[in-house]
Amino acid sequence: MSKPWHTIRTMIERTATAKGRATSGYFSIEGTRLHERALRADWWPTAVLVRQSVWQNPGEREAAVLQQLATHNIPCHPIPNIEMDALTQGRQLGGLMGLLPLPQPIDLAQWLATHSAPTLLAAVEVVDPGNVGGMLRTAHALGADLLVTVGGSDPFHPRAVRTSMGSIFKLPTVSITLPELFAALQTTAVQTIGTVAEGGVLLPQLAVSTGGTAVFMGSEYWGLPAELLIRLDQRVTIPMIDGIDSFSVNAAAAIVLYELQRRK
Structure with a gap:
């Protein structure tokens, strides 16, 4: 039995x-x-x-x-x-x-209509669940209002849930495609920015929008795809010492979100 x-x-x-x-x-x-x-x-x-x-x-x-x-x-x-x-x-x-x-899916367009000048963290093809959970915890700690996941990024993977240390229960999440995400954002004043290792506006010099910000973070291995970068309002580079070519995706997210929070 x-x-x-x-x-x-x-x-x-x-x-x-x-x-x-x-x-x-x-x-x-x-x-x-x-x-x-x-x-x-x-x-x-x-x-x-x-x-x-x-x-x-x-x-x-x-x-x-x-x-x-x-x-x-x-x-x-x-x-x-x-x-x-x-x-x-x-x-x-x-x-x-x-x-x-699982929670009921969020309608992003409706959510944006009821949240003034929000801060969004968008994880695009961040495939390591530990990184997704870490980004969720970071976003929660640094005042983001929503985690958006695209492609292989999954906040409800068991490892992501464990790594979030409970932030999964506090910060809303939405899983969506890139076309759906940009369609929802295009009717708002939310600024879109993405991190690049070099050639972007240095983070301390970034002009922050009063309408809110969506921070795009890409794959641990390849970063944000070129076809996405051209659609963003700003590309941002975090200053680093010589000899280092990038931050970990969670560290980069933390630095950018901290700067946005500091400017509020």
């Missing part, structure tokens, strides 16, 4: 791929901290798996999370330690794995 945790484990395993998340309508979160921050942000799991040893002897923080889940009638299922180890690939983040429904 199938045990209660079997079905939930299978559903969580499906969330490891973009296709699995899209077809199931769920993503997963791992660890005590992410559960705490999800509940604090009023994101409630559909079900939670609990490592057997934690179920039998929860720590103070795990006990508090389980109590909150019980209060909201969220099903929690103990799972053998060896099965949890396989599910988490040995990561020891607190013995909790939750299954959450």
Whole structure:
């Protein structure tokens, strides 16, 4: 006979791929901290798996999370330690794995119509989920209003969710194509800028629009494609010392967003 945790484990395993998340309508979160921050942000799991040893002897923080889940009638299922180890690939983040429904998609044009002079961070084909999660956390910390993901950038990949450290529950995200993104932006006063390693306006000299800014960051390997760069209002170069040709994508995003925040 199938045990209660079997079905939930299978559903969580499906969330490891973009296709699995899209077809199931769920993503997963791992660890005590992410559960705490999800509940604090009023994101409630559909079900939670609990490592057997934690179920039998929860720590103070795990006990508090389980109590909150019980209060909201969220099903929690103990799972053998060896099965949890396989599910988490040995990561020891607190013995909790939750299954959450994906949020409803945001209509970007409608969102822009209700947000004055917003700051957007657009991740274009940033393929490493750790970088996407890091950019999400950076955007949240530096006052951006929205993370836009294009192509292979996926904020709900399990690694991106973990790396976001809970910012996934605080900063709205929208996944969209480039034509859709530019169509939504063209009726607004939002300035579009993108980083280039050389030849752009030096960041300290950038004239910042009063209508808001969309910051475009490209692939870790190739940067922003030429056909996109020609559509932007400004290309921006971050000054660097000699002998270095680029920043990491998350570092570059942090520097640009910090400068925009400083100018407000």
